[in-house]
Amino acid sequence: MNFEQARFNMIEQQIRPWDVLDTDVLALLAVVRREDFVPPAYQSIAFMDTAVPLPSTTxxxxxxxxxxxxxxxxLQELDVRKHERVLEIGAGSGYMAALLGHRAQHVTTLEIDRxxxxxxRQNLARAGAMNVTVLEADGAAGLPDEGAFDVIVLxxxxxxxxxxxxxxxKPGGRLVxxxxxxxxxxxRLFTRGGEHDFxxxxxxxxxxxxxxxxxxPSRFHF
Incomplete structure (x- = not known):
């Protein structure tokens, strides 16, 4: 499989037509090797317009x-900056954390599945993502003991x-x-203004x- 051609086609045929026009984001997608974050059995669909399965035994x-x-x-809508701290909930394969890591000061990504x-962790280490930390944790409560974040991604x-x-x-922070x-x-993109202003x-x-x-939400039964 020609990964470079598949990556080019993904960017030009799927991503640009979806109003992703930020040149920095497009350049980043060309650099971060998505195929390295996909389970080997699914590498043939790494660049397709589909959700790639991530099998787990746990x-x-x-x-x-x-x-x-x-x-x-x-990624485009969040407009992450180099001085910002990011929290991701749902690390999955680590691919989104790798993308975020290129734009942020530090990324903490939580994954409930062992x-x-x-x-x-393995994928991010192989990609050289030194500013990304993977924690095995239930992300539903976030990380309240780690202070406020500039960006949170679900x-x-x-x-x-x-x-x-x-x-x-943080004030001015964004959650998507x-x-x-x-x-x-x-x-949906949430932005925090003041203490109770969202x-x-x-x-x-x-x-x-x-x-x-x-x-x-609770479900009613009759």
Missing amino acids: SPALQHMLEPKVEARL DLARFA SGSVADVPAALLGQL AVVGQWPIMRA RSVDLFDTVAPRLRNFPE
Whole structure:
């Protein structure tokens, strides 16, 4: 397989048409080798417009890498800067953390699944991502003991973003997540103003696998 041609096609045929036009983001996607973050059995679909499965022996639920165009669009909307600290929830393969690491001062990424945390660590070490830390942890509560973050990324979907997570943003900080219920979900960007001032804007419609242990709305039974 010609990975360089596949990468070029991914950028030009999937990502640019999805309004990802930031030249720094496009250049980064050309540099970070997505195929190195995909399980060997799925390398043939590493650049396709699909969520790549991430098998695990320690979790009953199958996890996935987000589609390349979704990752790229979220990266563009967050506009991460070199002085910023980033928290990611849902490390998966480590690919999104690697992208974030190129733009941030430091990235902490949380992964509840033991196999995937190990997989992400190996991939990030091989990619030379020295400013990314992978923690095996339940990310539903964030990292309240680590101070406030400039950017928080939920690499998966939730019914709603918990107030406790929003509270871990610095003033001016941004949080992005895919919010809603199947089949209607939207990528949403939250920005913190003052202590109790949060603004949100819907970015685009998409669907994404659920992050584990986040609250779901109660269901009524008759």
